Amino acid sequence: MARFGRALLVLALLLLATTAAACDDDEGPDCDRMTERQRPESGVTALLADVSASVRGGTGRPDYTAALTAQIEAAVQRGDHVYIGTFDGSSSSVRWTAEKKLTFSFANREKNRELDRAEFTDCLKGWLGEATRSEPEMGGTDVLAGIFTGADAVKDADAGPRTVVVGTDGLSTTGCLDLTGGNAGKQAFVDKLIATCPVRDGWGDRLAGVSLIMAGVGHAGSGQSALATGHVSFLGDLWRRVCETAGAALCDVSTLPVASSGEAGADGLAADPDVPFVPDAGAPDLDEVTSVRTDLLFDTDSAVVRPEGRAALQGLAVRMRTSQVQAVKVIGHADRRATDRHNLQLSKDRAAAVAKVLTDSGISGVTHDGRGERDATCPAEKQSCLQRDRRVDIIATTVEG
Structure with missing residues (x-):
């Protein structure tokens, strides 16, 4: 009988401990950790x-x-x-x-x-x-x-x-x-x-x-x-x-x-x-333009998106999914170095790569194109200025209201 009483006491203590833990859980997140x-x-x-x-x-x-x-x-x-x-x-x-x-x-x-x-x-x-x-x-x-x-x-x-x-x-x-x-x-x-x-x-x-x-x-x-x-x-x-x-x-x-x-x-x-x-x-118009420097997205002369560039694009996609975005267009740009033909193809390939990351991140209806050096504003010999021409523009059209 005494053994049965001790068992009940142990069970009661376990129930109290469980209740106390549940109460602790209700106190909110443990932010100190x-x-x-x-x-x-x-x-x-x-x-x-x-x-x-x-x-x-x-x-x-x-x-x-x-x-x-x-x-x-x-x-x-x-x-x-x-x-x-x-x-x-x-x-x-x-x-x-x-x-x-x-x-x-x-x-x-x-x-x-x-x-x-x-x-x-x-x-x-x-x-x-x-x-x-x-x-x-x-x-x-x-x-x-x-x-x-x-x-x-x-x-x-x-x-x-x-x-x-x-x-x-x-x-x-x-x-x-x-x-x-x-x-x-x-x-x-x-x-x-x-x-x-x-x-x-x-x-x-x-x-x-x-x-x-x-x-x-x-x-x-x-x-x-x-x-x-x-x-x-x-x-x-x-x-x-x-x-x-x-x-x-x-x-x-x-x-x-x-x-x-x-x-x-x-x-x-x-x-x-x-x-x-x-x-x-x-x-x-209600277009929002996000410009991304290519040194974040790609290695030199490459159209493969780097991990840190992918992370930045995925973060942008998160915001787009919570906004009233109805269309997205990706435009690749290049500076005036290299040939016109090379720059145009590289800008197209990079725009396509960015568009794929956005699509894979849940953004639908993404289109893409490349403009090469058509919109370049810096002379080829001015190195300090060239970076602004090496970019990818992501144009999001939002729904008014």
């Missing part, structure tokens, strides 16, 4: 959210956590180390909410790796959500400071891809790219900024080897007036030009709207001056 181990061969991703007044005023700020979820999932799938931060009007006020969080799963079974990846994703989304609710420390908006600080963080990558993801309205109001002077909306103003700022501020190749992904460009908080379509297009063009000029391996600048978080913004904390635009020149 993401800092316990490091993996040098992993890539590095920096996620940055604009918290300046222009995105926080009114009754609803952009939901950058939702807008960047696809990029969070792509980083976790790659097993990257991840930084999460915010920026406002100065490089000195960029703040990191999370630093070098490892998203690689060391589990042996795929089922357990899937559980780890889901937990890591929840952790990153939680940190990013917390970051976007923080208050701006400085007035104004210095988008480029956020981008360059992110690029400095991902330079830690020893072998894997380096990715900077930024949620912002793109309305820069400080620094060399200050848009408040009354010329915003003019194409000639973009040309002037691109000719002046890299020299004045010493950009160099600050984004060399980095894939830059921007979301929400042209869409401020609900407290701001909605921009005309042509003005949104102007901002998209500006940031693509900035990205390419700073030497990024991939420039993916999205001007698609970002849903509102539904949470009230914060008025009157740190002023952000208005950006006056010239009258809208009319609605352009």
Whole structure:
């Protein structure tokens, strides 16, 4: 009888332990373990959210956590180390909410790796959500400071891809790219900024080897007036030009709207001056162009996509699948070196290779073509300029609305 009683006691203790474990599971993901181990061969991703007044005023700020979820999932799938931060009007006020969080799963079974990846994703989304609710420390908006600080963080990558993801309205109001002077909306103003700022501020190749992904460009908080379509297009063009000029391996600048978080913004904390635009020149088409440097995608004179290029294209495909993309065209370009015939064939082969990766990643209806050196702008003898002609443009046509 005593033996039976002891058995019941053991059973009761086991049930208590099981219940306690279940309660622990309900407490949320174990995010602390993401800092316990490091993996040098992993890539590095920096996620940055604009918290300046222009995105926080009114009754609803952009939901950058939702807008960047696809990029969070792509980083976790790659097993990257991840930084999460915010920026406002100065490089000195960029703040990191999370630093070098490892998203690689060391589990042996795929089922357990899937559980780890889901937990890591929840952790990153939680940190990013917390970051976007923080208050701006400085007035104004210095988008480029956020981008360059992110690029400095991902330079830690020893072998894997380096990715900077930024949620912002793109309305820069400080620094060399200050848009408040009354010329915003003019194409000639973009040309002037691109000719002046890299020299004045010493950009160099600050984004060399980095894939830059921007979301929400042209869409401020609900407290701001909605921009005309042509003005949104102007901002998209500006940031693509900035990205390419700073030497990024991939420039993916999205001007698609970002849903509102539904949470009230914060008025009157740190002023952000208005950006006056010239009258809208009319609605352009809804094509988004992503330019990818061929040194990220291919070895010299090759049309075989390199692993790091494949990873960048798969990340782009993730965003396309979550957007209203109805058609995608891939155009290959070459510089003026080698013969016309060779350059044309190489550009066609490279466009076909990129199109196949996008198709294999779930994007339907992808077409491709090559233009050789037809659109080249750099003389063959000017080595420092040639890279901009060696690229693949991925043109995504989106559904309006």
